[in-house]
Amino acid sequence: MYVRRRLLALVVVVAFIATLYPATVRAQEPVKLTFWSWRTEDKWAYDRMIRVFQTRNPGIKVEFIPFRQVEYNTILSSGLTAGKGPDIIHLRAYGGLETFAAPGFLAPLDFDKVPELRRFSLQTIAGARSRKDGKIYGVPFATQTLVIYYNKKIFAQHNLSIPKTWDEWLSTMKTLKDKGVTPIANGGKEGWTLEILSGVIAPNFYGGSTFYEAVTRGQTNFRDPTYTGALAKMLELRPYMPQGFMGVDYATMQQLFLNEQAAMFIGGSWEIGFFKAQNKNLDFGVFASPAVRAGDVPWVSSFADGNYGINAKTPHMDAALKFIRFTATQEFGQMFTDLLAQASPVPGVVIKDPVLQQVQAMNRKATPYIMLVGFRWQAPTGSTLLQSALQGMLAGGMTPAQVGDEITRGLSAWVEAFR
């Protein structure tokens, strides 16, 4: 009996010490930040960049947790509304950021909190600003440009060079088709790839930023023949797309270009890293959609891809700010560009990738990617209207004028100037 009681006392004492012990240890334990993202493919790169941050800041640990892209918004929304989101949030730009910023789920940043932001260009910061209060809610991570990729080997085989005018491009594609090569890999099964296609083709015909300024100020709308005429130019590409292109999805487009079955791929600068990783022997370059007249510098559409933001309710605001400031440094920007072959918007970053250098050169005459930058701020977005209507147009059921009318009508729900 006596032994039993002593044993019990011992157990109680041990248990008591055990409850104290972790508390004393916890004080020295590092702050743990969670970082949610949709970039499952880039986890390796983020883990490497985070390791650099952690060696500089021994008191902070960052865990990068990516989710499937199509589910990310749903997961993030549920997390934030339930008060259980991450500390650091990978965010879209423009309206995609506004969805979370306007209702107050993100912590506002400013030049005092993140002095590094002062050096960023105004265009990239525009993708991190909320229209509701004009405040900045994130550090931009990449600038994307819409381009035409071409297979150098196929071009050389058929004695083709980069076309200088729109008509030259059409005859280049005709030559390829006559020789049995699929000229462009693009299809129309996924509407967003058609919006990209319009972002590459249309600006040279609607006059780039002049039209962008006019339509965003409400001086004109998408019924404008300048715009619908530019959309009509997309139809001239139809004969050079793969057979049954309306059933060709994004994955098939990529496969066609990677396997050198198609000579060109119209897409965004984010593909560079993927193409290189998937086919090391693929020799490819980029060019901008050719201008109408020879000698004119062509327009390219570009946009801020997204931002790193902070959850307004994070219990570790200081640590989170430290990490966010780190993402705005030249060191981070350089690692980002080197590892992922994407253009970091941090000033002073040196681009080493030759294809990305070409993209950078094209950006000297860049115009905002029209729907994303200007008309994706409320539902229904210009993108959702345009993508479906473009499918209708390329499948043959809608005219460019009908496309312009549908976009204008849909947007008039929240763009007063269009009413």
Place this chain on the structure above:
Amino acid sequence: MSLRTSRRLWLVFFLGPALLLFATFMTYPIFSALAYSLYAWEGIGQRGFAGLANFVRLFTTFPYPRLLANAFSDNVVVFILTMVIQNGTGLVLALLLSRGPWGARVYRIIFFLPVTLSLVIVGFLWALFLNPVFGVVNKALTLAGLTGLARPWLGDPGTALVTLTLINAWRWLGFPTLVFLAGINAVPDEYLEAARIDGADEWHVMRTIIFPLLAPAVTIIVILTFIGSFNWFELPYVVQGVSGGPNRATDVLGLLFYRTAFGEVDTGLQDIGIGSAIAVLMFLVLVTVSTVGAVFLRRREVEVG
């Protein structure tokens, strides 16, 4: 404890867990969707009470009325096509199997096999088969000399919905077949023998004896098909994505709801008010039609006396 209270306790014991699960995962979400639909939303943030404003917007602001009407009519088309193609074929197969042909057991398993496959796998498989560049369907058509028939089945607004419904029918065919087969096998042999002795031919037997006694199976299949068609989401989502492309040709209420409530990645923004309003409408349509349909179909059923 009286017998009655103990019986009641057992009832609570057996039904309680299911009821609790149902309330948490079914009833509560339905009521919260109803509540959400009555509020204004700013991005993902809930704002003030808005009354029926979301419903008014859904029915009056372009493009929502058109999207709603289009999705609803797509659901109706899916229901009709599924009834005719999937359940019609199921009935024919059941009649054939009920006569016990050679290898009937094997056929029964084969017909039912796709039902056991994961829907996601079925979707990916058929999307691959129907791919205009790499897919086997168009290649087979070309080999058979039918090049004119080769087309982007899932990318052509004219064929996408029918193709999707056929994929669905391929997957589900075994289910109505088995239900009908069970119904046919339940018809007492004496009735059939008596009819045949009286000189009825096969068609007569089918029409006057088998079909009336099959009514309970038909009721179940019609109602399940209706609910399945109007809740259709997984297959269009897996095969066509959340936008219901091409140009909303495969847009159904489930997709429209999901897209407006949770957003379209890289394309559209969330509009939880409109999304919840659509969910409420879907729920109302399903409950009303299923109830009325069940009462109507039950009335036609004949009991084996």
